[in-house]
Amino acid sequence: MGHHRVKVFVRLRPSCRPSTAIHVDHAANTIRIDVQKQHGGGPPRPYNDQMVFPFDNVIQSSCQETVFDQCAKSVVEDILGGYNGTILTYGQTGSGKTYTMTGDTKAYAHRGIIPRAVERIFAEKVAKPEAGITVHVSYLEVYNEGIYDLLPQRRLASAVSLTAMEDNGLIEIKGLNKMHCSTEAEALKYFFEGERHRSVAPHTLNQMSSRSHCVFTLFVERHSGLRTLEEVTSCKLNLVDLAGLERLKRTEVGGQTKKEAMLINKSLSFLEQVVSHTLRFAALVMQKQRLSLEAYYLKSALHWADRAAVYALRQGTGHVPFRQSRLTTLLKDALGGNCKTVLIACAWAEDFFLDETISTLRFAQRVKYLKTSAIINKKPDDANIERKYVREISDLKQELALRDALTGRPSISYDDLTEETRSELRERIQAFLAEEAGIDSIPIENFKQVKELLCLFKEAQVSLRRELEKLLRDYGGGPDTFLNHPATDIEMNPGSTEGDDEEYVGELDTEGFHVGPVAPDDARPDLPPSPHAMVRALRSPELRYGDDTLLDYNKSPPIKAAPPDLWDLDLEERNEAFLEYKHNTEEGQIQEQELKTKTAELRMRKRSARELYTTVNNSKHEIADVKLLDSASKAGARVEFGNQAFDEQKYHLMQRFRVARSAYQRAFQELKEVKTNLELLQQEVRDCKQKLLESFYRWFETMSMYRGDMSKMEAFSSGSPAAVVSGPKQSVYKGDIDVGKVEAPLPASAGVVTGSKLGMTKSPGLNHEIVKGSVMVPQQQNKTRSKGGK
Numbered sequence: 036m037g038h039h040r041v042k043v044f045v046r047l048r049p050s051c052r053p054s055t056a057i058h059v060d061h062a063a064n065t066i067r068i069d070v071q072k073q074h075g076g077g078p079p080r081p082y083n084d085q086m087v088f089p090f091d092n093v094i095q096s097s098c099q100e101t102v103f104d105q106c107a108k109s110v111v112e113d114i115l116g117g118y119n120g121t122i123l124t125y126g127q128t129g130s131g132k133t134y135t136m137t138g139d140t141k142a143y144a145h146r147g148i149i150p151r152a153v154e155r156i157f158a159e160k161v162a163k164p165e166a167g168i169t170v171h172v173s174y175l176e177v178y179n180e181g182i183y184d185l186l187p188q189r190r191l192a193s194a195v196s197l198t199a200m201e202d203n204g205l206i207e208i209k210g211l212n213k214m215h216c217s218t219e220a221e222a223l224k225y226f227f228e229g230e231r232h233r234s235v236a237p238h239t240l241n242q243m244s245s246r247s248h249c250v251f252t253l254f255v256e257r258h259s260g261l262r263t264l265e266e267v268t269s270c271k272l273n274l275v276d277l278a279g280l281e282r283l284k285r286t287e288v289g290g291q292t293k294k295e296a297m298l299i300n301k302s303l304s305f306l307e308q309v310v311s312h313t314l315r316f317a318a319l320v321m322q323k324q325r326l327s328l329e330a331y332y333l334k335s336a337l338h339w340a341d342r343a344a345v346y347a348l349r350q351g352t353g354h355v356p357f358r359q360s361r362l363t364t365l366l367k368d369a370l371g372g373n374c375k376t377v378l379i380a381c382a383w384a385e386d387f388f389l390d391e392t393i394s395t396l397r398f399a400q401r402v403k404y405l406k407t408s409a410i411i412n413k414k415p416d417d418a419n420i421e422r423k424y425v426r427e428i429s430d431l432k433q434e435l436a437l438r439d440a441l442t443g444r445p446s447i448s449y450d451d452l453t454e455e456t457r458s459e460l461r462e463r464i465q466a467f468l469a470e471e472a473g474i475d476s477i478p479i480e481n482f483k484q485v486k487e488l489l490c491l492f493k494e495a496q497v498s499l500r501r502e503l504e505k506l507l508r509d510y511g512g513g514p515d516t517f518l519n520h521p522a523t524d525i526e527m528n529p530g531s532t533e534g535d536d537e538e539y540v541g542e543l544d545t546e547g548f549h550v551g552p553v554a555p556d557d558a559r560p561d562l563p564p565s566p567h568a569m570v571r572a573l574r575s576p577e578l579r580y581g582d583d584t585l586l587d588y589n590k591s592p593p594i595k596a597a598p599p600d601l602w603d604l605d606l607e608e609r610n611e612a613f614l615e616y617k618h619n620t621e622e623g624q625i626q627e628q629e630l631k632t633k634t635a636e637l638r639m640r641k642r643s644a645r646e647l648y649t650t651v652n653n654s655k656h657e658i659a660d661v662k663l664l665d666s667a668s669k670a671g672a673r674v675e676f677g678n679q680a681f682d683e684q685k686y687h688l689m690q691r692f693r694v695a696r697s698a699y700q701r702a703f704q705e706l707k708e709v710k711t712n713l714e715l716l717q718q719e720v721r722d723c724k725q726k727l728l729e730s731f732y733r734w735f736e737t738m739s740m741y742r743g744d745m746s747k748m749e750a751f752s753s754g755s756p757a758a759v760v761s762g763p764k765q766s767v768y769k770g771d772i773d774v775g776k777v778e779a780p781l782p783a784s785a786g787v788v789t790g791s792k793l794g795m796t797k798s799p800g801l802n803h804e805i806v807k808g809s810v811m812v813p814q815q816q817n818k819t820r821s822k823g824g825k
């Protein structure tokens with residue numbers, strides 16, 4: 036990083052009656068002012084009667100071209116070399132600042148620094164096309180302490196002020212338009228467009244007085260032109276035309292123009308303060324470094340300018356208040372940052388304005404002591420880097436092609452997969468997943484293709500899952516129904532825990548009496564249906580969620596080994612017969628009671644199994660979560676414990692894992708035992724059901740047999756089978772009949788009905804009415820078969 040002093044030039048406005056107090060020494064580049072020739076008042080008196088101001092150059096009666104060559108050209112050349120630059124014009128109102136910066140638009144020869152700088156940059160762009168110079172321009176003004184964009188649209192009264200921000204050590208204006216310019220004419224077009232939008236107003240000293248500080252910026256990017264270099268220089272040239280200092284009594288303005296003048300003076304005085312503070316800070320640093328000679332010079336410069344600054348220097352404070360106005364914020368880089376700066380101080384040469392001229396020269400002299408730290412601004416050349424990678428990729432592809440040719444695989448392509456290839460792969464994957472094609476149908480050629488295949492597999496899985504969820508929703512289930520289906524976790528599921536089938540045993544339903552899941556052992560399918568099979572099944576219209584065919588495949592068909600006579604009855608009659616047996620026979624009551632007890636116990640066991648099952652699954656999920664978190668926390672914060680590095684997060688995860696694992700093991704063990712008991716109990720329940728049905732069938736057969744013998748029928752139906760022992764179907768009871776409980780049959784005429792009517796009044800096979808209390812009334816003998824008969 037190089038330190039560069041700010042270069043200061045003074046341009047005296049041509050005058051027909053120049054002051055005799057002003058003496059320009061062109062050889063020494065100084066201006067001497069003989070203050071004793073001043074008549075009263077005036078600036079603070081120096082210790083002597085002469086003031087000498089040294090500058091880099093004093094320009095008097097020079098043309099615009101000379102001004103550009105002497106003051107601005109070096110900064111513009113530095114821009115092409117990658118340095119940021121700023122050229123400022125400063126001075127009293129009407130002293131020629133705008134003339135110097137913009138020039139006289141009426142004559143080409145009188146064009147100012149801005150058009151000439153634009154011309155020089157585009158000349159370089161044309162001369163060196165290999166450098167790939169790109170130019171953008173922006174134009175803003177600081178008006179009444181607001182920053183306004185002058186491009187591309189006219190600044191409106193309602194326009195919002197922009198914000199100046201510091202980015203990477205440089206001041207940037209947020210939201211400022213930067214217009215790309217391919218040619219000089221284009222850049223000038225934007226410049227003159229901005230000129231038209233500037234705030235100007237007339238007063239006695241200038242008919243076109245600027246009421247704002249204007250900054251025209253050229254952003255220049257330049258490539259090295261060498262294919263090997265991966266850097267590009269990127270810098271900007273600020274061309275600043277400051278508004279002029281105004282003595283209000285001289286300009287005789289009022290209203291809005293007066294207000295503007297006061298704000299202009301205020302912002303310029305902030306600029307002076309910033310310069311003074313910067314010098315004071317520099318002097319402080321030099322003093323500390325014992326650079327007493329330079330400090331002396333600085334202090335002498337400050338002496339004239341700001342005694343308060345010298346006092347503050349003694350106090351040792353070093354803060355420079357750049358942020359106290361928009362102008363000083365904008366000029367921060369120019370006054371001490373990464374920039375090469377030139378100040379052109381414009382002044383009147385007449386006696387009448389000697390006070391203002393001396394003020395201007397003092398300010399300019401102080402600025403001359405400022406130093407900046409300009410560097411060449413480089414940034415990665417994205418285009419060059421891209422070119423390099425494209426070249427490398429092409430080389431690598433050739434290398435691969437060579438290797439494939441040598442290993443006998445010449446047809447492999449390493450280019451990106453086309454949409455056509457991708458859809459072909461998608462179809463193959465669909466066929467493979469639908470088990471219509473084998474694994475060999477999917478080609479595996481290179482890494483890029485494998486990655487694409489994985490993506491397509493994921494895509495297929497996601498779409499399948501979505502379709503399945505939708506179908507399940509349509510059929511009244513939900514995604515959880517499938518996910519929590521026993522088949523998906525067959526190890527952990529204690530069996531069907533929903534809707535205990537045992538509850539239906541002995542109950543009436545639409546298909547006749549329900550006998551529950553007395554299923555053969557091989558009723559359960561070996562494997563759960565695959566998602567594809569489920570989707571296929573769900574797509575078919577005749578299947579519905581809850582059918583035995585799909586999700587309830589655990590259910591088994593009921594036993595149908597009933598006596599043929601029973602199936603001759605219709606549904607209602609069968610149900611009535613079954614109820615009659617269960618409620619009105621001793622044996623039926625005992626068996627039903629036994630079945631109910633067992634069923635209740637089974638239900639209780641299932642409930643506890645269900646709870647254990649939930650615990651096991653929750654523990655499994657917790658373990659899975661912990662594993663997931665563990666893998667995600669590989670880059671977790673590490674905490675130092677003494678000398679030992681300790682992963683705090685991992686510790687907590689380990690704790691969670693241990694708790695979940697022990698809960699899982701405990702519940703799993705208990706679940707295994709419960710499942711064993713459950714299976715035994717289920718078997719017992721099945722036996723009970725079997726027994727109940729068999730004895731019902733026997734009872735029904737006997738009743739059918741005694742159809743004509745009322746007394747036997749009554750005796751039998753009342754639970755006293757001894758009365759019928761001698762009957763022709765004695766063998767039905769297989770020896771478990773209590774012969775001591777025979778009751779005398781009631782007279783056939785007895786028509787008294789006590790208790791509820793439960794009998795088989797519609798039974799064509801039993802031509803009587805059975806009433807609780809053993810009253811029988813013979814009815815019709817021949818009744819036609821019901822619709823349910825077989």
Ligand SMILES: Nc1ncnc2c1ncn2[C@@H]1O[C@H](COP(=O)(O)OP(=O)(O)OP(=O)(O)O)[C@@H](O)[C@H]1O
Pocket residue numbers: 047048049126127128129130131132133134135139241243244245246277278279280381
């Ligand atoms: N060196 C010069 N040679 C010829 N004409 C000049 C010169 N300097 C200034 N002028 C003329 O003086 C008038 C005022 O100049 P200019 O507008 O540049 O002043 P200014 O410093 O920008 O004023 P303000 O601060 O009010 O905007 C213009 O008409 C301009 O042409």
